[in-house]
Amino acid sequence: xxxxxAGSRAFDALTDPLMGWLSDRTRSRLGRxxxxxxxxxxxxxxxxxxxxxxxxxLGVLSATAWFAVTYTAYYAFHTMYQIPHYGxxxxxxxxxxxxxxxxxxxxxxxxxxxxVAATVPxxxxxxxxxxxxxxxAFAVIFGSLLTLLYFHLVWRVKERPDFVNQPPNPLIPGVRxxxxxxxxxxxxxxxxxxxxxxxxxxxxxxxFTKYVLMPEDPNTWLAIYLATxxxxxxxxxxxxxxxARRFGKKPIWLxxxxxxxTGLGAIFLFVGEGDTVAMLLILIWTGSSFSARLFxxxxxxxxxxxYDELYxxxxxxxQYGGIWSVMxxxxxxxxxxxxxxxxxxxxxxxxxxQSDGVKLAIRSIFALAPAATAVLAxxxxxxxxxxxxxxxxxxxxxxQHKRGEPGIDPLSGQAxxxxxxxxPDEESGWFLDHFSMRELEALVLGRKGxxxxxxxxxxxxxxxxxxxxxxxxxxxxxxxxxxxxxxxxAVFAVLAVGLSFTATVFHAIRAGAALRMxxxxxxxxxxxxxxxxxxxxxxxxxxxxxxxxx
Numbered sequence: 001x002x003x004x005x006a007g008s009r010a011f012d013a014l015t016d017p018l019m020g021w022l023s024d025r026t027r028s029r030l031g032r033x034x035x036x037x038x039x040x041x042x043x044x045x046x047x048x049x050x051x052x053x054x055x056x057x058l059g060v061l062s063a064t065a066w067f068a069v070t071y072t073a074y075y076a077f078h079t080m081y082q083i084p085h086y087g088x089x090x091x092x093x094x095x096x097x098x099x100x101x102x103x104x105x106x107x108x109x110x111x112x113x114x115x116v117a118a119t120v121p122x123x124x125x126x127x128x129x130x131x132x133x134x135x136x137a138f139a140v141i142f143g144s145l146l147t148l149l150y151f152h153l154v155w156r157v158k159e160r161p162d163f164v165n166q167p168p169n170p171l172i173p174g175v176r177x178x179x180x181x182x183x184x185x186x187x188x189x190x191x192x193x194x195x196x197x198x199x200x201x202x203x204x205x206x207x208f209t210k211y212v213l214m215p216e217d218p219n220t221w222l223a224i225y226l227a228t229x230x231x232x233x234x235x236x237x238x239x240x241x242x243x244a245r246r247f248g249k250k251p252i253w254l255x256x257x258x259x260x261x262t263g264l265g266a267i268f269l270f271v272g273e274g275d276t277v278a279m280l281l282i283l284i285w286t287g288s289s290f291s292a293r294l295f296x297x298x299x300x301x302x303x304x305x306x307y308d309e310l311y312x313x314x315x316x317x318x319q320y321g322g323i324w325s326v327m328x329x330x331x332x333x334x335x336x337x338x339x340x341x342x343x344x345x346x347x348x349x350x351x352x353x354q355s356d357g358v359k360l361a362i363r364s365i366f367a368l369a370p371a372a373t374a375v376l377a378x379x380x381x382x383x384x385x386x387x388x389x390x391x392x393x394x395x396x397x398x399x400q401h402k403r404g405e406p407g408i409d410p411l412s413g414q415a416x417x418x419x420x421x422x423x424p425d426e427e428s429g430w431f432l433d434h435f436s437m438r439e440l441e442a443l444v445l446g447r448k449g450x451x452x453x454x455x456x457x458x459x460x461x462x463x464x465x466x467x468x469x470x471x472x473x474x475x476x477x478x479x480x481x482x483x484x485x486x487x488x489x490a491v492f493a494v495l496a497v498g499l500s501f502t503a504t505v506f507h508a509i510r511a512g513a514a515l516r517m518x519x520x521x522x523x524x525x526x527x528x529x530x531x532x533x534x535x536x537x538x539x540x541x542x543x544x545x546x547x548x549x550x
Contacts, residue, residue: 001067003479005336006491008072009329010498014505015079016329020322021171023084024315031159033084033318040080041150045143047073052139056132081150083325087318090302091163094395096388097245099299104241107295111234117142118226163315172509173433174319177312182538183386183411184304188324190384191297193377195331197370200339204366207343211354212362214273221276225283232287233294240292244299248388250381253296257378259289264371268363300384303391310397310407311537313419313426333495339365341488385411412538428522432530434513444528450521453514460507467500 019036026032051070058066089102120141125134169177179185205225210218244252263286271279298321305320342365348358386394390410397407401418409416419426432440435453442448471493478490 003475003490003494004064004068004071006333006494007068007498008075009333010495010501011072012075012079012326012329012498014498014502015076016083016326017175017319017322018171019079019083020087020316020319021174023087023318024169024174027164030154031164033088033159034154034157036084037081037088037150038154040077040082040084042147044074044077044081045147047077048143048146049136049139053132053136079325083318083322085153086298086321086325088157088159090298090305090317090321091160091315092157094306096249096303096391099302100241100244100249100295103295103299103302104237104244106298107291108234108237110294111230111237111291115227115230115234118223118230169312169314169316169319170430170434172506172513173430174316175323176433178308178316178320178323180534180537181304181308181311183307183384184301184320186380186384187297187300187304188327190377190381191324192327192331193373193380194293195328195335197335197373198328198332199335200365200370203336204339204362207362208366212272212359212366213276213279215276225279228280229283229287229290232284233289233291236288237291237295240289241295244292244296249296249300249303250384250387252292253300253384254378254381256289256292256296257374257381260286260293261371261374261378264367264374268367268371300386303386303394306391306394306398307386307411310394310401310409310416311419313401330495330499333491337488337491409538414536414538428526429530429533431513431516432522432527433534434510437531437534440527440531440534444524444531446524450514450518454511454518457507457511457514461504461511464500464503464507468497468504471496471500 023032023036026035028035030038047070051067051074054063054066054070089106090099092102093099121134121138124137124141125131128134128137206218206222209215209222209225213221215221240252240256263282266282266285267279271282301320301324302317305315305317308320309315343358343361346357346361347355348361354362393408393410397409397416400407401416404418406415406417408414439453439456442452443450474493475490475497478493
């Protein structure tokens with residue numbers, strides 16, 4: 001199961017950004033987002049039903065293969081509708097406060113769905129008389145709801161025509177330009193820091209309940225705790241949305257970190273054996289704020305995408321969402337595996353009284369580790385620069401561009417020319433973004449020619465392909481006998497396969513651009529203008545002063 005889950009996440013490394021790129025450049029009567037949701041939701045529903053209703057006659061290996069195929073298909077089709085869904089939400093409105101409401105409603109239904117999904121299976125198992133029939137009914141119900149609700153969304157929610165006809169952008173240059181967006185990089189760093197320990201509370205809650213709190217009925221208390229945590233988030237969500245509209249997104253975002261830090265600290269310091277009620281009260285406190293971070297992340301990112309439009313002149317909500325999604329998925333994976341490995345290494349044995357050292361380790365990993373990353377995330381989030389006033393000025397600069405006038409970047413204070421004024425030069429600029437600044441600098445200074453780009457990109461492709469093959473070999477070697485646990489290293493080897501294969505595709509695309517550059521070389525002065533323009537962007541090698549190369 002660990003290998004399959006790691007493998008599907010590795011596959012996401014390629015499908016998430018690819019889906020974002022495909023959605024942003026789709027042209028159809030239904031728009032850019034809705035065709036993918038129309039296709040992805042029913043396919044995902046089918047994979048979901050198959051995953052929860054395997055044939056009874058399957059043996060161990062065939063059941064493993066069934067799970068591997070259906071689980072991977074489920075997440076692939078989930079990506080097909082979820083990334084465009086995010087893109088549609090980000091572009092429905094450009095109003096700073098209204099975005100809090102849009103994503104607040106979306107995350108409110110997500111939290112409510114989590115509560116329902118956690119409570120319905122046991123009821124269905126009792127009603128149908130068995131686990132197999134209960135989970136099959138669960139999958140059919142949720143698969144049907146998924147399909148019907150997305151069909152309803154496609155029917156009722158129209159895409160903005162001014163965004164539908166935006167020009168598309170190449171995949172690799174698009175990714176490179178996303179990562180030049182300084183506010184996005186800061187926002188992404190905040191959430192990646194949190195994602196490092198993101199899976200720990202859910203993973204270790206059963207262990208903390210059973211071996212630290214030690215109630216008479218740990219399973220019942222676990223259900224109560226989960227319902228309390230998610231219920232508090234659901235009930236308090238409208239209050240957080242109203243606060244974000246009243247006081248702005250950043251202050252409320254920072255406050256939500258404070259409640260998480262204090263709650264986790266209280267769990268470590270004050271909760272021990274028998275403190276079931278105290279734990280319940282703290283979970284109400286910490287659970288009340290987690291939903292705020294859920295809706296504020298995409299609402300704030302939508303503002304960051306407006307800042308991207310100021311420089312690129314294009315709307316790329318889905319591409320941003322794809323990059324955001326895949327980086328968080330990879331960052332959270334260690335927190336799904338390492339804690340249990342640590343407990344096993346210090347003597348944890350299931351279903352027995354644990355030593356004081358194991359109990360301390362459970363307390364520390366469960367509470368202190370997420371609290372520490374939350375402190376770091378809060379410190380970094382403090383520097384997030386886009387307030388409501390700054391966002392208003394960003395939109396004003398975009399409107400100046402539409403009138404053919406330069407706009408002022410409110411973060412750097414520098415004038416930004418309309419991207420449309422660059423004409424054909426802008427297209428060659430997108431092409432040149434297949435290459436790094438160091439590669440372009442070598443061309444500009446005359447030290448290297450186009451052949452250098454070909455050699456460099458083909459070498460990078462070959463190295464990435466070799467790493468992919470080595471990672472595959474490591475997986476096969478670690479697995480060995482399928483009757484034994486392959487261990488944590490096998491899981492990370494699977495992740496290495498996904499990362500190295502993604503790098504192979506990345507550099508192969510760059511290699512194609514390098515061959516084109518050798519066949520149809522651009523003038524050196526054009527490359528120099530692009531190089532200087534990129535170097536002058538805020539956040540690129542120290543920012544806003546354009547250096548001379550002469």
